[in-house]
Amino acid sequence: MLKQIFYGAASLAALIAAGATGSAAQAGTPADTLVIADKIDDLITLDPAQSFEFSGAEYNLNVYDKLLAFDPKNLGPLVPGLAASWSLADDGVTYTFKMRKGIRFHSGNPVTAKDAAFSLRRAIKLKKTPSFILTQFGFTPENVDKMIRATDDETLVMVTDRPYAPSFVYNCLTATIGSIVDSKLVMEHEKDGDLGNLWLKTHDAGTGAYKLRIWKPNELYALDAAGDYFRGKVAMKHVFVRHIDESSSQRLLLEKGDVDIARKLTPDDIAAIASNKDLKVENDLKGRIMYFSLNQKNKILANPKVRLAMKYLVDYEGMTKSFLRGQYVVHQAFEPLTYLGELKDNPYHLDVAKAKSLLKEAGYPDGFSVKIHVRNAQDRLEIAQSLQNTFGQAGIKAELVVGTGKQTLTVYRARKHDIYMGAWGPDYPDPNTNADTFASNPDNRDEAKLTGKLAWRNAWDIPELTKQTKAAVIERDTAKRAQMYVDIQRKVQKDGPFAIMFQKIIQSAMRKNVNGFVTGGAISNAHYWTVTK
Amino acid sequence: MNAHATKQGGGGAGLLSLLARIRPALNFITALAVTFLGLLAITFFIGRVIPIDPVISVVGERAPREVYEAARKAMGLDKPLIEQFLIYLWQVLHGDLGYSLLTSHPVLEDIKRVVPATFELATVATILGVLTGVPAGVIAAVKAGRWPDHIIRVLGLIGYSVPVFWLGLMGLLLFYGKLGWVSGPGRLDIFYDGVVPQVTGMILIDSLLAGDWGIFKNAVSHIILPAAMLGYYSLAYISRMTRSFMIEQLGQEYITTARVKGMSERRVIWKHALGNVMVPLITVIALSYAALLEGSVLTETVFAWPGLGFYITTALMSADMSAVLGGTIVVGMVFVGLNLFSDFLYRFFDPRAKL
Numbered sequence: 011m012l013k014q015i016f017y018g019a020a021s022l023a024a025l026i027a028a029g030a031t032g033s034a035a036q037a038g039t040p041a042d043t044l045v046i047a048d049k050i051d052d053l054i055t056l057d058p059a060q061s062f063e064f065s066g067a068e069y070n071l072n073v074y075d076k077l078l079a080f081d082p083k084n085l086g087p088l089v090p091g092l093a094a095s096w097s098l099a100d101d102g103v104t105y106t107f108k109m110r111k112g113i114r115f116h117s118g119n120p121v122t123a124k125d126a127a128f129s130l131r132r133a134i135k136l137k138k139t140p141s142f143i144l145t146q147f148g149f150t151p152e153n154v155d156k157m158i159r160a161t162d163d164e165t166l167v168m169v170t171d172r173p174y175a176p177s178f179v180y181n182c183l184t185a186t187i188g189s190i191v192d193s194k195l196v197m198e199h200e201k202d203g204d205l206g207n208l209w210l211k212t213h214d215a216g217t218g219a220y221k222l223r224i225w226k227p228n229e230l231y232a233l234d235a236a237g238d239y240f241r242g243k244v245a246m247k248h249v250f251v252r253h254i255d256e257s258s259s260q261r262l263l264l265e266k267g268d269v270d271i272a273r274k275l276t277p278d279d280i281a282a283i284a285s286n287k288d289l290k291v292e293n294d295l296k297g298r299i300m301y302f303s304l305n306q307k308n309k310i311l312a313n314p315k316v317r318l319a320m321k322y323l324v325d326y327e328g329m330t331k332s333f334l335r336g337q338y339v340v341h342q343a344f345e346p347l348t349y350l351g352e353l354k355d356n357p358y359h360l361d362v363a364k365a366k367s368l369l370k371e372a373g374y375p376d377g378f379s380v381k382i383h384v385r386n387a388q389d390r391l392e393i394a395q396s397l398q399n400t401f402g403q404a405g406i407k408a409e410l411v412v413g414t415g416k417q418t419l420t421v422y423r424a425r426k427h428d429i430y431m432g433a434w435g436p437d438y439p440d441p442n443t444n445a446d447t448f449a450s451n452p453d454n455r456d457e458a459k460l461t462g463k464l465a466w467r468n469a470w471d472i473p474e475l476t477k478q479t480k481a482a483v484i485e486r487d488t489a490k491r492a493q494m495y496v497d498i499q500r501k502v503q504k505d506g507p508f509a510i511m512f513q514k515i516i517q518s519a520m521r522k523n524v525n526g527f528v529t530g531g532a533i534s535n536a537h538y539w540t541v542t543k
Numbered sequence: 544m545n546a547h548a549t550k551q552g553g554g555g556a557g558l559l560s561l562l563a564r565i566r567p568a569l570n571f572i573t574a575l576a577v578t579f580l581g582l583l584a585i586t587f588f589i590g591r592v593i594p595i596d597p598v599i600s601v602v603g604e605r606a607p608r609e610v611y612e613a614a615r616k617a618m619g620l621d622k623p624l625i626e627q628f629l630i631y632l633w634q635v636l637h638g639d640l641g642y643s644l645l646t647s648h649p650v651l652e653d654i655k656r657v658v659p660a661t662f663e664l665a666t667v668a669t670i671l672g673v674l675t676g677v678p679a680g681v682i683a684a685v686k687a688g689r690w691p692d693h694i695i696r697v698l699g700l701i702g703y704s705v706p707v708f709w710l711g712l713m714g715l716l717l718f719y720g721k722l723g724w725v726s727g728p729g730r731l732d733i734f735y736d737g738v739v740p741q742v743t744g745m746i747l748i749d750s751l752l753a754g755d756w757g758i759f760k761n762a763v764s765h766i767i768l769p770a771a772m773l774g775y776y777s778l779a780y781i782s783r784m785t786r787s788f789m790i791e792q793l794g795q796e797y798i799t800t801a802r803v804k805g806m807s808e809r810r811v812i813w814k815h816a817l818g819n820v821m822v823p824l825i826t827v828i829a830l831s832y833a834a835l836l837e838g839s840v841l842t843e844t845v846f847a848w849p850g851l852g853f854y855i856t857t858a859l860m861s862a863d864m865s866a867v868l869g870g871t872i873v874v875g876m877v878f879v880g881l882n883l884f885s886d887f888l889y890r891f892f893d894p895r896a897k898l
Contacts, residue, residue: 045733055647062603139606211647227646229849250733254847258712259728262720268727416595419604462605
């Protein structure tokens, strides 16, 4: 028996050894195939009515289409998606979309206005997390069948509960939740009245440039070109997105040519490949804002002069030139750059003398003690330590309270912090998403529990700004609307309890021969169909 | 009537003897049931008291309150803890391990995907560990105190003390990055994914079953490095244990007798002494194998190996309890299975165990 076991094991080992000879990896990926190394462990559902994660938004962008779209080559104005044209009636509430003709779903079913109506109604009826993006126009599961309807195969009519800025409505329809799904296919898989949610979580019912071949959670998803795509030529016939958790492993795969693009390299790894002639790095601005906020329940922090002084106690330039190099740019307004109504002014810089004199005027010539709540992520900790240092130069003794994301958020949502240092990312590509959280607080009482609004979390009572934010969502003139956001941001920048510091940059490292990889800026995501090799 | 009674009495005796015969099996099954119940209960309740909200993992922190409440209700978290546990138990008994919150797939399907990956890696690693560790241990024992012993000890110490994360990255850098002898992270080159039909889920075996030598070679070039890294850890442990067992055996009188009777030194060491060491050694190997099955999270991370360790760890971080419990059942079954297997081997190698 002993011998048999050993012989068995030895022969298996020999077989493996035989396999190992001459089986070194072949370098390079096929010309019509794109392989991306990324972190996709946040992908928990493929259903566009439910998906609210970064990876989910990117997957959906490539597998589904919306009524309207952003042009990946020019992220400014909206372009036709599955709707060929659209208009708003004089009543300010009736939107009409004319569907593009001759488009088919991956299943072969034709795309009609009925599919569009079904998709939007479904998203509202399912009541999943992102549904608020549509329900803010007054749609409810009860009224939506009446408010959104297909009058014929080519015409979709949508009626909002009151007039909104059309740009606000259109921008929201470009969010993942606005994806149009194959109503026939989805309803074939309905189970217990779930509108096909369980099935669509792991399957595809779209019209996008790519169809799903396989999704293995925490491992990969593979897409195949779906055929002729109405938005343009699709060069990459196959796309593989692999989950590679470790930056060094991503870098090795890229250097060896086993992947075309590595999306999650650390700044160290980015620096290390800078001299490699076969590779290049492309930067793109994303929507995430890094800020710290001052709880207005704290009497000291509620003093306007203290608020202002704190904004002069941040080494904005120093951080972006050292440990945040290549990852963030200095940006001091709450709307991300490239959003409608962006504000590019950066009025603050590190000025300890000015901060000291402001503190003196406020009655704190020797500073004070304060706690900074921060979660245990590398970049945030480094920023918090820098703040601790610069605050200290003006006599403010800051203690860092480090916790997990969930712990820190619990304190923040309960309004029990002094200073919270963290990030905020927009929910949909319209300025209202951030204005509504930074500059709106309709009820400042504790029991109102408006935990989704950062102004409430910091107990900032702003009836006037709240009114202005509300007015901006109904302004029909887009240029005027943009100006309204600029004005609101100026006020928050000058007087608010938020010190907005940076905006995120993502760095995609890729092989030299990869072209046209657009990661979508702050408002959109990576498109695969534009890539050529 | 009488005849009938006699017949019945005979049946009773038969039943009794049958009971006596299957009693060990019944005892075993009872013990197994209690073990699993305990395992599930402890994992379940620990999972529910950790300060992570599984609802947030599903709906995100920005979900409106009504969405949050609806999800909480749908997940059954509004019910008392004990009721939740009983519902779960009832489902498990009906073969339903539930859905994973993080993958949207049935847990059973996830397990079918991740367990073979881990099983394959751990098996190859253990084979490598045993094939090198046992001879190394024997040599170290025979040459105790001399240079081969010292070399093996130092190698073993390195195996114990160097972090697997670092070792894995260095291995990748050298053998994949610089020398190009092996393939990079992952189980296969990505273009081969899904080419061979899944039978066991272990690519080495499935590719051989499909007769696809190219894919087999590719799978080997992917598994060899992570398996060698893990095997190195087994080697360190197995060689140390083999050494100490052997030294004890080599001091026994029957060894001296064998030598006096003129038996060749090779036969004395490799047959008589090693033969007697096999029983405790099997336990050591089985335990190190079991440890590799669930404890190779870091190796799985570095090598992008989608295995059980990574699956359970990510699930635990998000309080995805169906997935954690499903994984726990598998790990529990592995330990019970390995214990049974080593018991069986005991009987085989040690005649006394048959008594």
